[in-house]
Amino acid sequence: xxxxxxxxxxxxxxxxxxxxxxxxxxxxxxxxxxxxxxxxxxxxxxxxxxxxxxxxxxxxxxxxxxxxxxxxxxxxxxxxxxxxxxxxxxxxxxxxxxxxxxxxxxxxxxxxxxxxxxxxxxxxxxxxxxxxxxxxxxxxxxxxxxxxxxxxxxxxxxxxxxxxxxxxxxxxxxxxxxxxxxxxxxxxxxxxxxxxxxxxxxxxxxxxxxxxxxxxxxxxxxxxxxxxxxxxxxxxxxxxxxxxxxxxxxxxxxxxxxxxxxxxxxxxxxxxxxxxxxxxxxxxxxxxxxxxxxxxxxxxxxxxxxxxxxxxxxxxxxxxxxxxxxxxxxxxxxxxxxxxxxxxxxxxxxxxxxxxxxxxxxxxxxxxxxxxxxxxxxxxxxxxxxxxxxxxxxxxxxxxxxxxxxxxxxxxxxxxxxxxxxxxxxxxxxxxxxxxxxxxxxxxxxxxxxx
Numbered sequence: 001x002x003x004x005x006x007x008x009x010x011x012x013x014x015x016x017x018x019x020x021x022x023x024x025x026x027x028x029x030x031x032x033x034x035x036x037x038x039x040x041x042x043x044x045x046x047x048x049x050x051x052x053x054x055x056x057x058x059x060x061x062x063x064x065x066x067x068x069x070x071x072x073x074x075x076x077x078x079x080x081x082x083x084x085x086x087x088x089x090x091x092x093x094x095x096x097x098x099x100x101x102x103x104x105x106x107x108x109x110x111x112x113x114x115x116x117x118x119x120x121x122x123x124x125x126x127x128x129x130x131x132x133x134x135x136x137x138x139x140x141x142x143x144x145x146x147x148x149x150x151x152x153x154x155x156x157x158x159x160x161x162x163x164x165x166x167x168x169x170x171x172x173x174x175x176x177x178x179x180x181x182x183x184x185x186x187x188x189x190x191x192x193x194x195x196x197x198x199x200x201x202x203x204x205x206x207x208x209x210x211x212x213x214x215x216x217x218x219x220x221x222x223x224x225x226x227x228x229x230x231x232x233x234x235x236x237x238x239x240x241x242x243x244x245x246x247x248x249x250x251x252x253x254x255x256x257x258x259x260x261x262x263x264x265x266x267x268x269x270x271x272x273x274x275x276x277x278x279x280x281x282x283x284x285x286x287x288x289x290x291x292x293x294x295x296x297x298x299x300x301x302x303x304x305x306x307x308x309x310x311x312x313x314x315x316x317x318x319x320x321x322x323x324x325x326x327x328x329x330x331x332x333x334x335x336x337x338x339x340x341x342x343x344x345x346x347x348x349x350x351x352x353x354x355x356x357x358x359x360x361x362x363x364x365x366x367x368x369x370x371x372x373x374x375x376x377x378x379x380x381x382x383x384x385x386x387x388x389x390x391x392x393x394x395x396x397x398x399x400x401x402x403x404x405x406x407x408x409x410x411x412x413x414x415x416x417x418x419x420x421x422x423x424x425x426x427x428x429x430x431x432x433x434x435x436x437x438x439x440x441x442x443x444x445x446x447x448x449x450x451x
Contacts, residue, residue: 004124005030009053011042011067011081013060017106021054022081024111025118039067047075052121054104054114057084057091065098072099079121081114147188148181149332150325154317158185161314166192171311174287179364180316182287183247190243195283196241201235205215206248210425213256215272218263224273236269239282249286249309250295253428261305284309300431304361319361319368327353329365333372334384346376351386367391415443 008031012018018035025031031330034050036042039062042053053071057064064082071078079101082092092103097328102117104110148155148162154358166173174182183202190200208216215224219234235244245251252260263269264284268277286309295301319326330348338345352375361367375388418429427446430437 005032006052006118006125007035007048007050008118009045009050010035011037011039011053011059012056013037014056014389017056017083018110021114024114030122031118039060039064040069043074046071048199049075050078051079051125052079052118054081054083057082057086064095068098068100072404073428078225081117081122083110083114083170099237147184149329150322151327151328152317152322154322155325158314158316161312162189162192165189165312165314169193169195169283171283172285172314173292173310174285174314174316176287176289176290176316177318177364178289180318181365182289182316183245185286185314185316186243186247186287188243188246188284190283193243193283195242196451199239200243200245201239201282202245202247203235204247206251210253210256210428214259217260218269218271221274224271228273228393231271234269234271236263236280236282237278241281242283244282244284245442246284246286248288250288250290250292250301254300257302257305261302263310264305264308279381283312319364324357326356326361327370329368330356330372334376337373337376341376343376344382346379347383348384349383352384352389355386355389411439412443415440419444 008025010018010021010025010033012021012035016090017267018037022033022035023336025033034045034048036045041057043062055064055067055071059067064084068080068082071080076099080099082095082100082103083106084091084103084341085106095103101121104113104117148158159406162185172186172189174185176182186202189198190196203217205213215228215232215234217234217236219232219237222228222231263280266280268279270277292301292306296303298305319329327348330353334346334348354370363370371389371391374390375384378388378390379385415429415433415435418432419426422445426437426440430440433440
């Protein structure tokens with residue numbers, strides 16, 4: 001029987017009406033219908049796990065209220081349609097609040113209405129099955145050995161820690177250089193855990209302007225500030241029962257750090273402009289490419305928040321420290337790129353392997369992927385040669401001295417790079433570079449006139 005077929009129980013003590021409902025629903029070959037004349041008889045057969053129960057509200061042995069309650073206790077996913085001879089709005093509202101899917105009155109329209117309702121329920125079941133199948137596929141996609149590829153001791157240690165993280169709801173802090181795969185690790189932990197059916201909500205803290213981060217994380221009420229035309233649910237609420245992933249947590253300003261600390265301690269929040277306390281139950285995973293211990297010493301990160309977020313620490317080693325993993329990952333990327341682009345299979349020549357092994361990969365796995373894909377496109381034979389491999393990373397120091405400039409010009413360039421990085425936040429740039437804000441404003445003004 002197809003999963004999209006439906007198992008339906010009809011609970012009706014009136015023989016004529018039971019026959020009518022049975023005939024109406026059995027016209028559809030996808031509906032498997034069973035009839036019961038009492039509430040007890042229906043409850044005794046719940047082990048058969050029906051998808052739907054049509055329930056006469058006035059039964060001779062047990063009230064419709066009680067049967068509905070016991071069905072929902074057995075399995076809250078069973079849809080229950082109340083069928084009643086009376087059009088009682090108050091009773092209908094009460095039953096809907098208790099979990100009934102709909103309330104149908106026994107009249108001349110009952111057949112058409114019942115078929116429409118059952119059709120909607122069947123479609124909902126189909127969609128839920130598709131979602132569950134998709135989640136299973138996502139879970140397989142994010143199996144640890146598919147997310148992080150390699151055989152080095154560093155990676156074996158990472159796998160072990162990821163397994164421990166997935167087996168509990170402990171807070172996880174992931175560190176590592178840019179391009180090492182911190183977000184992939186966070187996703188793998190979520191999708192291999194018991195809460196994988198609930199949302200994973202990712203937030204890049206560095207990408208959100210400081211004045212908007214509180215609203216983004218905690219939400220806001222209508223009229224909380226200019227432009228707040230409606231209530232907005234924040235990321236913590238969206239991640240209810242699931243996982244919230246805070247990437248680049250080190251970029252959060254001190255004021256917001258204090259607010260985040262309170263939320264994590266109290267497990268409740270207040271939306272911006274609101275007064276109601278909202279309970280939160282999301283698992284927290286954070287990541288950063290900076291050393292938070294050093295940020296604490298500089299006064300950029302709160303010590304109490306650091307210990308609140310530390311939880312289970314997972315450090316991702318840079319690719320240059322992972323030995324032969326470079327070639328293992330390179331071959332994986334090459335095979336996948338050729339397959340996705342319907343290209344013939346390519347190999348890596350020994351000279352190409354030597355060239356890859358001797359390179360430091362400052363951009364880590366992300367850079368290796370880009371390098372391999374470009375090499376596959378440039379290759380004119382069955383094997384990628386050393387000459388097909390091009391490293392595009394630029395040493396910042398070499399780049400800095402490409403042109404002959406004055407010290408003042410170098411300084412202005414550095415400041416403007418930081419301004420671009422931190423969304424033109426002059427005060428933050430002054431703090432990051434440990435210089436006066438007037439110096440930043442002058443460089444900003446100079447750049448404006450130059451362009």
